Amino acid sequence: MKPLAGEHTPEDLGPIAQFSMNFALEFRAVRKKYGRRMALDGLDLQVPAGSVFGLVGSNGAGKTTAMAVAAGLLRISGGEVKVLGAGFFHPAEAAGRLALLPQDSRLPPHGRVAELLEYYASLQGLAPAARKKCVAQILAWTNLEDRADSRVRTLSHGMARRLAIAQAFLGEPELILLDEPLSGLDPRESARIRSMITEKRGTRTIVISSHILSDIELMCDHVAFVEKGRLVRQTTVERATGRSALIAYLLGAGSPPVERLKTELPECAIEWEQAGRVLKVRSSNRRLSVPQINETVCRALFESGVELVEIRCGSSLERAYFEATAEAVTPRPSPPGAGARP
Template sequence: MSEVIKIRGLSQYYGKKQALKDLNLTIEIGMFGLLGRNGAGKTTLMRVLAALLPKSEGDVSVCGRRIEYAQEIRKITGYLPQDFSMYPNITVYEAMDYLGVLSGLSKSVRRQRIPELLERVNLKGEQRKKVKALSGGMKRRLGIAQAILHNPKVLIVDEPTAGLDPEERVRFRNLLCEIAEDRIVILSTHIVGDIEAACEKIAVLDEGKIIYNGSTEGLIEMAEGKVYTAEISKKELDLLKQKYLVTSMMTMGNNVTARFIAEKAPFASAKLCEAGVEDAYMYLMHEKRGEI
């Protein structure tokens, strides 16, 4: 059976509002990033793929199984929702055990697999701790552990790093990369750094449409030769912002080092520099709107 997710002509409506517009995507084994601003339709797409939302139009298959057969989809997908939480008064082990039973795992499998997974997500010492006593990062790691408890072929992770400190975020991304070695992992985020560090393939969603689908390098290439830095005075900053898309800036005394996007070399002191995913993402979003 093919280890691929195929999405053809997928549209999703909430009443009259169209949340997804004629999406076409193919997602293969590895980390796949879904990038877009809040409200772009990422969570809707994730929920459709996790069989939590019935699609309005189009065809979707997950590893050869049609999305309409929710029971079949549930067997092969793991899902970490955006606002992940568990019953606060039960222990980490009890929470995993309960979800393991719901996933149809036998007692012996659960006994073997839960400690293994808790060790993998660095929570082995916390298995007797109550869920409410876990830190934000620990909860997210527990979220990953529960999502892969039944060894799914597809892992769907919705905005997992929001609110985590930098160290936890790095640890979390590394964990996802390890998991993605032998399965499809779909990572939805609006944090560009997560995509840059973890995903080879990405899709960018904007207002329900896919505006980019390809490799991370391909996205960067789009902005190559268009990213400049310049040291300007604070007074000149407003003018620069009016003319160009400023992606970052750093203040040093009365001067500002600004990083911005321009189609052509803007002025003599501006230096061309290497584009990053963030620059490319900003370029893409604004280009599509005709703002560049």
């Protein structure tokens, strides 16, 4: 197969893909048209198995449509889709292998928490005995054990969202699609759900669609930037933010031991910005980890009597997104004479 559009190499995909090139979800030049509007315009995606994958784009970029296509809810207008190594996903033929949490999904308000989860577990193909055990585990995982007999309408917004996410994880599906899972949550509840999701990293493949870049940066190890139904860039979060390449140390009083650090970190570029009192360390060696660099720098600063105020790794995912999509979202100027009356 040809390489995908945008920046995309085996190294971008991370260690899982480098060794196995095993993808849980693949889009090849996928098109989806609603009337005259093209929602997906030749979209390419490769989601490594076992990853937490972020699908990022502005409103109307095609994220929700891509989720629906992956779940087998929409037929495509062109291209190729592979889900879990097979072709187009059909719920009746592969029950229990994929789960979807739609954006702004609502649960029946009069239903009771445990009863609803048991019903959803049955839809995933779990036997009656297995359902009870699975629901008990999910309630413990989401910290909703004491609300098992409560009706959905009595839950807070955060609890209801946790319950919605819980149903997506019932039955150990291999591929889980979460469309805006943190929408409308307060900071405390967002942090709780982020922790729940990252706890499952490596045990299954999780695709998260969101326009909240800070959440994607905290949860995901891979990311794809999508605009106007097309892939702009796909890479790892680490490469997008440069976490492994740039570390900035904000310093207080004292003179940093620049020459010492150049000797102890010969594979790094050391830069001292006096005006902002920022010491920058850039590494081109992938085998030299951030903790190793931090240990060397912090020890040198401590022994030199220099106050360390803050450590920043790389730039933000937000900056990487804006830089990557700047051209894609900028309207092209009309050619001379366009729209002019004869």
